[in-house]
Amino acid sequence: DVKVTQSSRYLVKRTGEKVFLECVQDMDHENMFWYRQDPGLGLRLIYFSYDVKMKEKGDIPEGYSVSREKKERFSLILESASTNQTSMYLCASSFTGTGTYEQYFGPGTRLTVT
């Protein structure tokens, strides 16, 4: 079974702090994604990566950056956390080889910025 793990289930940070959210997948997937989910707004894509050291902006990249130094790990960075970044953050991965792009999600991180 595909397993995607995220570093924290719940996180509380203060405004202005630098925040790291980590995601690790164990199935050698090329593609990895970061989404945020907010009530009434659904899932929105922040960034994605289709290879090591590659990254592409999603729909709402402002205020975020990412890092992918190893194939299995994709980090989301909030350079200076703000209260409007309080949200549920979901990581996903998918495999390109079969052309299915079937996505598998981690358990999510509920981030609160105070």
Added chain:
Amino acid sequence: GIQVEQSPPDLILQEGANSTLRCNFSDSVNNLQWFHQNPWGQLINLFYIPSGTKQNGRLSATTVATERYSLLYISSSQTTDSGVYFCAVNTFYDKVIFGPGTSLSVIP
């Protein structure tokens, strides 16, 4: 871009009842997935079903790609089926588009 609609937006069922959730999409797609988001927020893969019919226990899904819709059937519903059900589609090399979800509550 592709638009995805889901119906109904909310559904309340008595335990043991059956239900059908619908997903409509506005253009041809290569991939379609159904997810269940449990009360703790995790998205669980239910089906990868760009076309045809699949069954897994009490759940089954059918996608009619030529008519641009997919149906998720839940039979003999249980309280653990509660949560939000999402349909997600994409074309090759394009990002995944999620529908707004159907919120299901199963009451004992």
